[in-house]
Amino acid sequence: MSAVELVIVIVGMTAITLLTRGFFFLQRSQLPVPAWLTEGLRYAPLAAMVAIVAPEIVMSQGQLIGTWKDARLYGAAAATAWFFWRRDMFGTIVAGMAVLLALRLALGW
Amino acid sequence: MTERSHAAPALWRHPEFRRGAREMTGVALGISAWGVVAGVAMANSSLGAFWAVVMSLVVFSGTGQIASLPLITGGAPLWVIWAAVVCVNLRFVIFSLQWRPYWVHLPLRWRLTVAYFCADLNYFTFVRRFPKPEPAPEQWPYFWGGMAVNWGSWQLSSLLGIALANHVPPQWGLSFAGTTALLALTYTMVSDRATWLAAAVAACAAVAAFALPLRLNVLVAIAAAVAVGVVLDHVAPKPRRAEVAR
Numbered sequence: 001m002s003a004v005e006l007v008i009v010i011v012g013m014t015a016i017t018l019l020t021r022g023f024f025f026l027q028r029s030q031l032p033v034p035a036w037l038t039e040g041l042r043y044a045p046l047a048a049m050v051a052i053v054a055p056e057i058v059m060s061q062g063q064l065i066g067t068w069k070d071a072r073l074y075g076a077a078a079a080t081a082w083f084f085w086r087r088d089m090f091g092t093i094v095a096g097m098a099v100l101l102a103l104r105l106a107l108g109w
Numbered sequence: 110m111t112e113r114s115h116a117a118p119a120l121w122r123h124p125e126f127r128r129g130a131r132e133m134t135g136v137a138l139g140i141s142a143w144g145v146v147a148g149v150a151m152a153n154s155s156l157g158a159f160w161a162v163v164m165s166l167v168v169f170s171g172t173g174q175i176a177s178l179p180l181i182t183g184g185a186p187l188w189v190i191w192a193a194v195v196c197v198n199l200r201f202v203i204f205s206l207q208w209r210p211y212w213v214h215l216p217l218r219w220r221l222t223v224a225y226f227c228a229d230l231n232y233f234t235f236v237r238r239f240p241k242p243e244p245a246p247e248q249w250p251y252f253w254g255g256m257a258v259n260w261g262s263w264q265l266s267s268l269l270g271i272a273l274a275n276h277v278p279p280q281w282g283l284s285f286a287g288t289t290a291l292l293a294l295t296y297t298m299v300s301d302r303a304t305w306l307a308a309a310v311a312a313c314a315a316v317a318a319f320a321l322p323l324r325l326n327v328l329v330a331i332a333a334a335v336a337v338g339v340v341l342d343h344v345a346p347k348p349r350r351a352e353v354a355r
Contacts, residue, residue: 001181006160010167012191013177014225017170020198022224024205025212033206040339041203043307045232046298047334048200049291050308051315051327056288062319072285079289080296089135089293096289100282 071109075100125247129254132234137258139290140230141266146284147171148270149277155182158271165267169225169260172197176323196323203331204232210242211235223252228263231255233294303341307334 001009024031057076058064065073079096082088103109120126151161151174168174173194180190204227212223234255239248270277277283299305314333318326 001155001184005187006156006163006181009177009181009187009190010160010164012187013164013168013170013173013194016191016194017168017173017198017201018221018224020195020201020205021227022205022220023202025209026217026220026224028213036339037335038206039342040335041206043304043334043338044200044203044331045207045236046295046304046308047311047331048203048229048327049233049295049298050311050334051330053288053291053295054312054315055319055326056284057292059316059319064316071282072288075282075285075289076292079292083293083296089290090138092293093136093138093286093289096292097282097286100285104280104282 069107069109071100071103071107074103074109120250120253123247123250123254126250126254126257129234129238129251129256130258131254132238133230133255133258136230136234136290136294137262139287140259140262142283142286142290143171144263144266145270145273145277146287147175148267148272149274150175150178150270151267152271152274154178158274161271162268165271166264169228169263170194170198171263172324193323196325197327199328200229200331201227204229207236207242208232211239211244211248214244226256226260227252228259230294231259233298237297303338306341307338310334310337 019026024033057072060070075096078099079092082095083092086092148161148165151164152158154161156164156178164174176193176197177190180193205224208223208227212220215223231252235248235252238251239245295308299308311330311334315326315330318329320326321329
């Protein structure tokens with residue numbers, strides 16, 4: 001791709017990011033969204049989050065993993081345990097990564 | 110909210126700015142891990158280091174950047190690249206509906222600024238801090254405090270990833286740090302039976318629909334979870350809430 005094309009791609013991507021992130025508050029007038037949908041959409045952020053996380057933990061190369069010897073499962077379990085024990089974000093990340101790296105480097109999982 | 114309160118010097122010193130920044134540092138480690146991963150991916154694509162730096166500094170949308178890379182490398186037409194970015198950013202359209210009550214009273218230039226910067230993680234920390242969807246003067250400094258940490262850690266780590274592109278061994282599983290950060294944020298959002306159920310449905314839907322292109326499985330999961338949520342709210346809301354109140 002030429003430099004000019006790349007500039008066009010990047011400017012377009014920036015505009016898309018801006019317009020999607022501000023879709024419902026960039027104009028003042030209210031778009032007609034039914035009340036039950038607005039209510040239901042409070043589940044959307046949680047769902048988006050889970051939808052990104054779950055495949056990262058239980059899938060590889062587009063398939064459900066078929067073995068228990070996958071370090072990510074234990075990393076996620078350790079992170080979960082730490083979170084519900086201490087409720088602290090930083091420790092959760094560290095616990096998950098520590099278990100993942102230990103299993104990967106020591107056992108090759 | 111007056112114009113003066115938007116001025117930068119006043120923002121820095123506001124206690125809510127510090128609070129916003131502090132509550133974002135917990136996940137900054139996860140953001141940084143992704144930043145490095147995105148930087149490595151960009152530098153290893155056909156973009157090369159220079160354009161990787163430009164893209165990172167200008168676009169400020171990790172998923173959009175990563176989704177565009179294989180298409181740019183494959184020489185896909187412009188509209189296909191943009192369509193892909195629209196698809197992975199569709200979740201922001203839903204978030205923007207929730208952002209609306211907080212920001213709609215601001216002048217257009219501030220709404221544009223917020224729209225450029227309001228990434229996923231700011232949404233999550235912000236809504237936890239201000240669960241009531243109505244404007245308050247503390248929101249502006251809180252938002253920018255979190256934003257400063259989010260933007261700073263993302264850009265620094267992304268540039269670091271571009272610089273280190275060939276020196277980060279994949280078996281370190283750096284992206285998993287980002288996954289655990291999201292996992293922790295997810296747990297902060299599940300509170301009752303309805304949210305646990307919606308989360309479980311979303312997880313199954315996202316895995317089942319994984320084969321869809323352009324991460325559209327995320328939208329399938331959102332649709333499934335919202336459907337379950339709406340049904341639950343209408344079928345059994347009163348008894349459960351009464352129980353909680355007691």
